Amino acid sequence: MSANAVCPVCDATVPLTPDAMPSELVRCRECGSELEVVTVAPPVVREAPMEEEDWGQ
């Protein structure tokens, strides 16, 4: 059964597919944020960590 999470950036509804799994990346269709599935039941997502570069400073 599919479930809806809430985008933590823009508060839009983010539908999760029935086979969604924790750590999977999804994208909010409203604001384009890349989101990470935290839990499926209940459906919770968070902002996916941005790729960062360490220049040794």
Add this chain to the structure above:
Amino acid sequence: MIRVGIVGGSGYTGGELTRLLLQHPGVRVTQVTSGRHAGKPVSSRHPNLRKVCQLDFVSAARLEPADVLFLCLPHGQAIEQIDRFAALAPRLIDLSADFRLEDPAGYPRWYGREHSRPDLLGRFVYGIPERHREAMRSATWVSSAGCNATATILALAPLYDAGLVEPQATVVEAKVGSSEGGAEFSEATHHPERAGCVRSYQPTGHRHVGEMIQELSNGQPISIHFSATAVEMVRGVLVTCHAFLRDDLDEREIWRTYRAAYGTEPFIRLVKARDGIHRLPEPKLVTGTNYCDIGFDRDPHSRRLVVVAAIDNLMKGAAGQAVQAFNLMHGFDETTGLGFPGLHPI
């Protein structure tokens, strides 16, 4: 088929209306008038309509009865002939500024002259469908909004309606294209003077501010501090609105406010992307379309909320908005004839 006449069709707005209405499945364009170009093909002034429009311009004196007249005359001329137009058609859509303000006192303040037919102002429905949709469904006369006013009102209405911003503090800077000046040339439009310019042509006192206050005030005293700058662009308006939040709202609450206001609107797109190069609205991406793209950014160091909106001044700011109103007045789907999604790249 609805019989439509376009009065004053040789200008840019008239050309856009002709283009849109020729493609409209429920419309037959019967006449396009022009005082100076009578007898010439409409396509002689609007070359994009070659092989699309077979009509010749006729003089306004030969205007015949129709179901609807679109009035695309220079400001001041619709007032003078309104009784004649009303006798020729049961429905009028005026694209000039002649009947935009409800309060006659606004005309000397914003246009520098008294209104000669204040008795008629109450008969017109102000032409932004997103604000007056239900009134338009039964309207016989509609007064289309100004282009800069349209972009500003649509950008700010959710905030003012919800009482979220300081009502006297909003500053709006508009960048506008050269077609806002119309099809008549002047010293200011001479190519060496206009090309490459970034010209603050109206830092204060723009006439459209009267409409903005009318539509955003909700009965309360407000101020809109508006400035306009002409930039290197043929079509388009970009308004950057600096509003100041009354409370310390976060971006999710702003999102909710705009989504509640515009989530089901067919011609408003909320544009606020987290990455990529098109993160906020841009005029060129709405060129030729009836869209108003709206985005925002919350200043993390203050309560300033920057709202950005982009339209095509000849479309959502004029002809497209008028056709949208026409659709509502006649029971057509609101989007009929307005489906062009724009071009990319352009």
